[in-house]
Amino acid sequence: MQPLDCGALTALLLHAASRHLHRKLALLLAAHGLPLEVRDDAFVIPASGFDRLADVLAAFSGTERPDLLAVPRTGERLDLWHVAPLEQWVGRLSSGWFGAASERLRFHLQPIVELGGGGVYGYEALVRAEWGGQLIGAGPLLKAAATHGQSRGFDAHARRGAIQQAYPLLGPGQVLFINFAPGVVYNPDICLQTTFETCREVGADFSRLLFEVTESEAFPDLRLLRAILERYRAEGARVALDDLGAGHTSLTYLAELRPDLVKLDRDLVRGLHGDDPRVPLVSALVRYAHDLGIQVVAEGIETGGELRMVAELGADYAQGYFLGRPAPQPGGLAPQAARFWAAP
Structure with missing residues (x-):
């Protein structure tokens, strides 16, 4: 088994599937003191902000969460093979011991x-x-x-x-x-x-x-x-x-x-x-x-x-x-x- 090394990540790029969710995500990121750097319509969250993502996610309903996707980045390289819902990435980050x-x-x-x-x-x-x-x-x-x-x-x-x-x-x-x-x-x-x-x-x-x-x-x-x-x-x-x-x-x-x-x-x-x-x-x-x-x-x-x-x-x-x-x-x-x- 070789699970992805979460400790090597430098950022997560968060993408919302609708304008409504995009606006809501922007407000919540700002409320939790996270930067609003945007790249290709996705919010770039540095590794230093990973510990606040669970609180951000908690404000979304169960029906909204599947429409929030996260793309991992190591250095400047995006890993498109590991695109997954933000909820799954929050779970991965909290279980880095696995x-x-x-x-x-x-x-x-x-x-x-x-x-x-x-x-x-x-x-x-x-x-x-x-x-x-x-x-x-x-x-x-x-x-x-x-x-x-x-x-x-x-x-x-x-x-x-x-x-x-x-x-x-x-x-x-x-x-x-x-x-x-x-x-x-x-x-x-x-x-x-x-x-x-x-x-x-x-x-x-x-x-x-x-x-x-x-x-x-x-x-x-x-x-x-x-x-x-x-x-x-x-x-x-x-x-x-x-x-x-x-x-x-x-x-x-x-x-x-x-x-x-x-x-x-x-x-x-x-x-x-x-x-x-x-x-x-x-x-x-x-x-x-x-x-x-x-x-x-x-x-x-x-x-x-x-x-x-x-x-x-x-x-x-x-x-x-x-x-x-x-x-x-x-x-x-x-x-x-x-x-x-x-x-x-």
């Missing part, structure tokens, strides 16, 4: 537990980055990747890192859950090659790898998604869909794609109890998945009561803070979860 941080990825492992007996079935690799003396979580990393136009590169980079760092830490027979965003895979035969090469480099048993569609992904192209999952399976890996019951992962997707596992949306199990009106829905979803030959993971388990309920409703596995928090090393079951299965 390029360096993405080279310092770390993975925290959270256990997925068998509900039948409490054994650790596997671990999900959750991406982090070390930067500035702290850990940056997956949310800010993914947002920064999208802002810098690096979603595809970051997704592949993170998959490779998870395999390299986390797979060697697994216990015998345990499975590694690896997140991926299907929206960045335009051709599975091309885009997934580096992932498979990394698996072979570390000597990974493909049957102990499970690739999971990320929870934030609303993916409309069913045919491409099927091709992606089939490509993973052709190598011997397993696949999972996330957030069943949240709207994105519909029952149609389950029937068409037949993943090996599906994760119930955490909102379905949060605070779940015996008299809860969600119980019939959760029970029906679990039965439907089982009828298709799909195993079910209940995620977001934070209490013993929730764990008991999803076990009674037939889920196969569970994941959540009650069972174990993400950690740099595989930690097994949390003490309270171990006591849950030890109780008579």
